[in-house]
Amino acid sequence: MAKQETIAQASRQRTVRREGTSGFEMMADGKEAYLARLAVVEAAQKTLDFQYFIWADDVCGTVFADRLLAAADRGVKVRMLLDITHGAQTEVKSAILAAHSNIEIAFFNPMTALKGVFAGNPIPVIGEIDRMQSRMHNKILIADNSLLIGGGRNLADTYFGVDQKHNMRDLDFIAKGPVVSAAAKSFNLYWNSPLTRKGDRTKLTGKDQDKLRAMRRSIERKKHHLAHHHRCPYPVTLARQDALKLLADLSGRMIWAEYEFIADPPERMLRKGKIASPVWRTVEDAIEGSQKNMVMHAAYLIPQEETLALLEETSKRGVTIQLLTNSLASIDGLLAMTGIANRRKEVIQTGAEYYELNARAPARKDYIHSPKITPLGMHTKGLVVDDRISFIGSYNMDPRSKYINTETGVIINSPAFAKRLKKYLMQDLQPENCWHVTQEKNGCLNWSGRTQQGQPIQHHRDPEVPLKKRVSYWLLTHLPWEDLL
Numbered sequence: 001m002a003k004q005e006t007i008a009q010a011s012r013q014r015t016v017r018r019e020g021t022s023g024f025e026m027m028a029d030g031k032e033a034y035l036a037r038l039a040v041v042e043a044a045q046k047t048l049d050f051q052y053f054i055w056a057d058d059v060c061g062t063v064f065a066d067r068l069l070a071a072a073d074r075g076v077k078v079r080m081l082l083d084i085t086h087g088a089q090t091e092v093k094s095a096i097l098a099a100h101s102n103i104e105i106a107f108f109n110p111m112t113a114l115k116g117v118f119a120g121n122p123i124p125v126i127g128e129i130d131r132m133q134s135r136m137h138n139k140i141l142i143a144d145n146s147l148l149i150g151g152g153r154n155l156a157d158t159y160f161g162v163d164q165k166h167n168m169r170d171l172d173f174i175a176k177g178p179v180v181s182a183a184a185k186s187f188n189l190y191w192n193s194p195l196t197r198k199g200d201r202t203k204l205t206g207k208d209q210d211k212l213r214a215m216r217r218s219i220e221r222k223k224h225h226l227a228h229h230h231r232c233p234y235p236v237t238l239a240r241q242d243a244l245k246l247l248a249d250l251s252g253r254m255i256w257a258e259y260e261f262i263a264d265p266p267e268r269m270l271r272k273g274k275i276a277s278p279v280w281r282t283v284e285d286a287i288e289g290s291q292k293n294m295v296m297h298a299a300y301l302i303p304q305e306e307t308l309a310l311l312e313e314t315s316k317r318g319v320t321i322q323l324l325t326n327s328l329a330s331i332d333g334l335l336a337m338t339g340i341a342n343r344r345k346e347v348i349q350t351g352a353e354y355y356e357l358n359a360r361a362p363a364r365k366d367y368i369h370s371p372k373i374t375p376l377g378m379h380t381k382g383l384v385v386d387d388r389i390s391f392i393g394s395y396n397m398d399p400r401s402k403y404i405n406t407e408t409g410v411i412i413n414s415p416a417f418a419k420r421l422k423k424y425l426m427q428d429l430q431p432e433n434c435w436h437v438t439q440e441k442n443g444c445l446n447w448s449g450r451t452q453q454g455q456p457i458q459h460h461r462d463p464e465v466p467l468k469k470r471v472s473y474w475l476l477t478h479l480p481w482e483d484l485l
Contacts, residue, residue, distance in 0.1 A: 003122055004361075006043075006045055006144065006146075008028060008225070011360055014048045014381070014480045019257055020178075020258065021178075021257055021455055021474060022047060022173060022176065022177030022178055022179035022180075022256055022259050023177050023251065023255065024173050024174070024175045024255055024256075024259070024410070024412055024414075024417060025173065025175075025180075025250055025251075025253045025255070025420055025429070026171065026172070026173050026392065026424065027149075027151070027172040027173065027174055027175050027250075027252045028159070028169070028170075028171055028172075028424045029161075029212055029324030029366070029367070030159065030160040030161030030162070030167070030170065030367060030369060031160070031161065031234065031369050033153055033159075033160060033170070033172045034060060034160040034162075034234055034237045035106075035234070035235075035238070035261060035285060036149060036172075036174055036246065036247070036250060037064065037111040037149060037159055037236075037247060037372065038067065038234075038235070038238050038242035038243070039062075039141040039147065039238055039242075039244075039246040039247050040072075040141060040247065041064065041065060041067045041068060041071055041236045041246050042145075042237070042239075042240055042332075043143070043179060043240060043242040043243040043247060043293075044071055044076050044143045044144055044367050045075075045076065045144060045236060046076060046077065046078065046144045046145075047077045047078075047139070047142075047143070047144055047145065047443075048068065048071060048076055048077070048078045048079070048139075048142070048143055048144075049078075049079045049080075049081070049140070049141070049142040049143075049184070049187050049191075050068075050078075050079070050081065051079045051081045051082075051136075051139065051140040051141075051187055051190065052080075052083070052133065052137050052138075052139055052140075052154060052155055052305070053082075053083045053087045053110065053137045053138065053139060053154055053394075054078075054083075054088075054154035054155065055082055055092050055093075055154070055156075056088070056089060056154070056155060056157065057087055057088065057089045057090050057156045057157035057227065058155060058156055058157045058163075058228045058230075059157050059162065059227050059230050059232045059234075059318070060155055060160050060162070060234075061089040061155050061156060061290070062089060062219065062223045062226055062372075063223055063234075063236050064155055065089055065091050065092050065097065065219060065357065066219050066220060066223045066236070066332070067237065068080070068097075068103070069097065069215075069216065069219065069461070070124065070220050071291045072100050072101075072102035072103045073102075073479060075432070076102060077102055078095075078100075078102060078190065079104045079105075079106070079187075080092065080103070080104070080105045080106070081106050081107075081108055081136075081190055081191055081196065082105070082106070082108070083107070083108055083135050083136040083137070084134075085108070085262060086388075089155075090335050091215060091219055094200065094454070095208055096208070096211050096212055096215045097212075097215075098199040098204075099208040099211065099212040100203075100211055100212060100310050103466055104110075104147075104198060104199065105198075105199055106191065106196045106197060106198040106199070107196070107197045108136040108190055108193070108195060108196050108197075108376040109135070109136060109195045109196075109269050117288055118180070119447075123280070130258065131186055132330060133307075134268070134269045134404050134405060134406070135400075135404070135405045135406075136190070136266075136269075136405070136406050137150060137394050137401065137405040137406060137407050137454040138186075138190070138263065138264075138394055138406055138408045139152065139153060139408070140183055140186070140187060140408060141185055142180060142184055142187060145180060145181070145184060146180060147148055147174065147176050147180065147247070148175045148176065148179060148180045148298070149172060149173070149174050149175075150172065150173055150182045150183065150225035150392070150394075150408060150409070150410060151170070151171050151173050151381075151392050151393065151394070151409075152170050152171050152172065152299075152330055152379055152380060152381045152392070152393065152394055153170045153172050153379070154170075156324055157230070157232075158250055158270055158332070158377075159379060160232065160234070161367050161368050161369040161370065161371050162232050162234065162367075162370045162444070163232065163370060163374065164230060164279045164374070165370060165374055166332060166374050166375055167364075167367060167368045167370065167374050167375075167376060167377070168332070168367075168376075168378060169357075169363075169364075169376060169378045169379070169380055169381040169428065170376070170378075170380055171297075171369045171380045171381065171382050171392055171424075172392070172410075173352075173392045173410060174250055174254075175259075175410070176251065176255070177256070177311045177377070179259055179261050181240065181305070183263075183408075186408065188262035189235055189265060189266055190266045192281050192483075193246070193266040193267075195266060195269055195270075196266075202334070206425060217250050222347060223236055224236065226258035226274060229286075230370075231370070231371045232370075233369050233370075234369070237351050237457060239288070244385075246472065251383075254481015255412075255414055255416050255417045255420075257412050257413055257414030257416075257417055258381075258412075258413040258414070259310050259411060259412050259413065260282065260409075260410065261409075261410050262279050262282045262393070262408065262409055262410065262411065263278075263279070263406075263407070263408040263409075264277050264278055264279055264405075264406040264407050264408070265278070265406075266406065268406050270407070273335060273342050273444060274403045276304075276402055276403065276404065277280070277395070277396045277403070277405075277406075277407055279393065279401075279408065279409055280395065280401070280402045280407075281405040282288075282391075282393060282409075283383065283391055283409075283415030284310060285312060285479065286383065286385050286391060286411060287311075287314055287383075288314070288388055289317065289383065289385070289389075290312065290314055290317075290319045290385045290419070291386055292319060292320070292383075292386050292387070293319060293320040293321075293322075293385075293386060294319055294320070294322070294383070294385050294442055295381075295384045295388070295422055295425045295426065296322070296324070296384075296397070297324045297325075297378065297380040297382045297425055298320075298323065298324075298325050298380075298381060298382055298395040298396055298397040298427070299325065299326055299377075299378050299379045299381060299396055300325065300326070300336045300339070300340065300397070300398045300399075300400075300407070301323060301325035301340055301343070301396075301397050302339035302340055302342075302345070302396075302397065302398035303343055303346075303397055304343075304399060304401060304402075307397065307402075308343075308346050308347070308350055311350040311351075311352050312350040312351060313348075314417070315350055315351030316351065320353070321350075321351070321353060321428060322352070322353045322355065323347065323353065323354050323355065324355045324356070324357060324378070324425070324428060324429060324434060325355075325357070325378070326340065326356060326357055326377060326378055327356035327357050327358065327435060327447075327462065327463065328356075328462040328469070328470075328473060329358075329359035329360075329375065329462065329464045330356070330358070330359035330375065330376060330378065330464050331377060331378040332377050332379075333468070334472055334473050334476055335476060337473060337476075338400060338473065338476045338477045338479070339399075340478055341473075342477060343456055344437060344445060345412065345439055345443075345445070348437065348438065348439050348457070349439070353436070354436075354437050354438075355429055355434040355435060355436055355437065356434060356435045356447070356475070357376065357377070357378050357428060357433070357434055357435075357437055358376075358432070358433055358434050358463075359375040359377065360375065360376070360433065360451060360464065361376055361378050361428065361432065361433035362432055362433065362452045363427055363430075363432075363433045364376035366427075378428075379451075380425075381394060381395055381409070382421060382424075382425055384418050384421050384422040384425060387415060387418050387419065387422065388413065388414070388415050388418050389412070389413060389418065390411070390414070390418045390421045391409055391410070391411050391412075391413060392409060392410060392412075392421070393407060393408055393410060394407045394408055394409060395407040395408075395409050400453045413449065421427050431448075431449050431450040432449065432452055432454075434447050434449065434451045435447040435448065435463060436449065438439055440470065444459070444460060445461075446458060446459070446460060447459040447460075447461075448463070449463075449464050
C-alpha cells in the first residue's frame with residue numbers, strides 16, 4: 001500500500017475501467033458505511049463535497065466535523081451543502097468552521113434567519129408555501145472527483161447502528177467512474193443555485209478566527225467525550241494507510257455496470273403545485289418494465305392513487321411484488337406511520353405482498369453495533385426488478401419524496417449487482433424478521449410471522465406497541481395531512 005498515495009490510485013486496484021460503465025458496491029452495514037466515509041475524508045488530497053439532509057450533533061456528526069477540519073488543515077478544499085434542520089451539528093451550522101480558508105458551508109433553501117457570515121438568507125413570503133414545505137433530501141459525498149458515496153444515510157448515529165435508543169437498517173452505494181462526474185454536476189447545480197445561501201467571508205471578523213482556533217481544541221474534546229459517553233465502538237480517526245487499504249478493498253469488490261444517475265434539479269423548490277420528481281419517474285419506468293418479480297424496501301411507503309394503480313397493473317401482469325416498510329413499533333416518526341397505516345389495505349388490494357419490519361427481529365444484531373441492542377427501524381430505499389435492475393437512493397415512496405423534496409439515486413443494470421442487493425433485501429423478508437400483513441374476509445388486518453425458534457405467531461393489531469404510543473398514533477391517523485408526509 002505504500003505506493004498508493006491518492007484515492008484515485010487506491011480505487012483502481014483490481015478493477016478494469018469499462019467505457020460507458022461505472023463501478024458500484026452496496027454498503028448495507030452501518031459500520032462499513034461509517035468507515036468508508038471516514039476513509040474517504042482521511043484519504044482525500046484535493047476536494048471533498050458533502051451534500052446532506054441531516055448532520056446530527058452526536059458522535060458520528062461530530063467525528064466527521066472534526067475530520068473535515070483536519071482535511072482542510074492539510075489543504076483539502078471542503079464544500080458542505082446542507083439542508084438546515086433542527087438539531088444540526090453545532091460547529092457545522094455555525095460560522096466557526098466557515099472561518100477556515102479551505103472550508104465553505106452553504107445552506108440550501110433556508111427557512112429561518114441565519115446569523116453571522118450566513119445572514120441575508122431568502123426568507124419565504126406569502127405565496128411561497130410550496131417552497132416553505134420543501135427540503136433538500138439528497139445525500140452525496142464526492143472525494144477528489146474520483147469516488148462517490150450516495151444512498152439513504154444521513155450523518156447521524158442512528159443510521160450507522162450506534163445510537164443508544166433506536167437504530168436503522170439503511171443502504172448506501174460507493175462508486176467510481178463516470179458516475180462521479182454526473183454526481184458532481186448535480187452537486188454544482190445546487191451549490192450555484194440562487195436558493196443556496198453561502199457564507200460571506202467579508203463578514204468574518206477577528207473574533208471568528210479566534211473562535212476557530214478555540215474550536216480545534218473543543219471539538220477534539222467533544223468528539224472523544226461523546227464517543228466515550230456513548231460507548232461508540234468505531235474509531236474516531238483512521239491512519240491514512242488504513243484508509244487507503246479500506247478504499248482499495250471496497251473498490252476491488254465493485255461490479256462494473258451500465259447505470260443512470262438521477263437527481264432532481266434544485267429548481268423543484270420553485271415549483272407551483274404537484275409536479276412529480278424526475279427520480280420518481282425513473283423508478284416508475286423500472287417498475288413498469290418489470291416482467292417477473294420486484295422486491296422493494298421503502299422506509300415510508302405511502303403510495304397514492306397513481307402509484308397504487310401502477311402496483312395493481314404490474315401485479316395483474318403476473319409480476320410478483322414484495323414490499324417491506326416500517327411497522328408502528330419500528331418507525332422513527334408517528335406522522336409518517338399514519339400515512340403508511342391509512343394505505344395498508346389499498347396496497348394489499350393491488351395484489352402486492354405487503355410486509356412490515358419486526359422491531360425486535362433477530363436480524364437486528366447484524367445492523368446494531370451499540371453495546372445495547374435497541375429496537376430496529378428501517379431507513380432503506382432499495383429496489384430490485386427482474387433480478388437485473390437495481391435502485392439505491394434517497395427516494396421514499398411517499399408524497400413528500402414525489403412532490404415536495406428533492407431526491408437523488410442511481411439505477412444499476414447488472415444481474416450480478418442485483419443478486420447482491422436482492423440477497424440483502426430478502427433477509428428482512430424472512431418470517432422471523434418481519435410481519436406479513438394480510439386482509440381477512442371481514443376486512444380486518446392480520447400480522448403473521450415466526451419466532452426465532454420457528455414457531456408461528458399472529459397479531460390482529462399492530463404488534464409490540466405500548467398503549468401510549470398506540471393512542472397517539474390512533475389520534476394522528478384521523479388528521480388529513482397525507483400530502484405533506
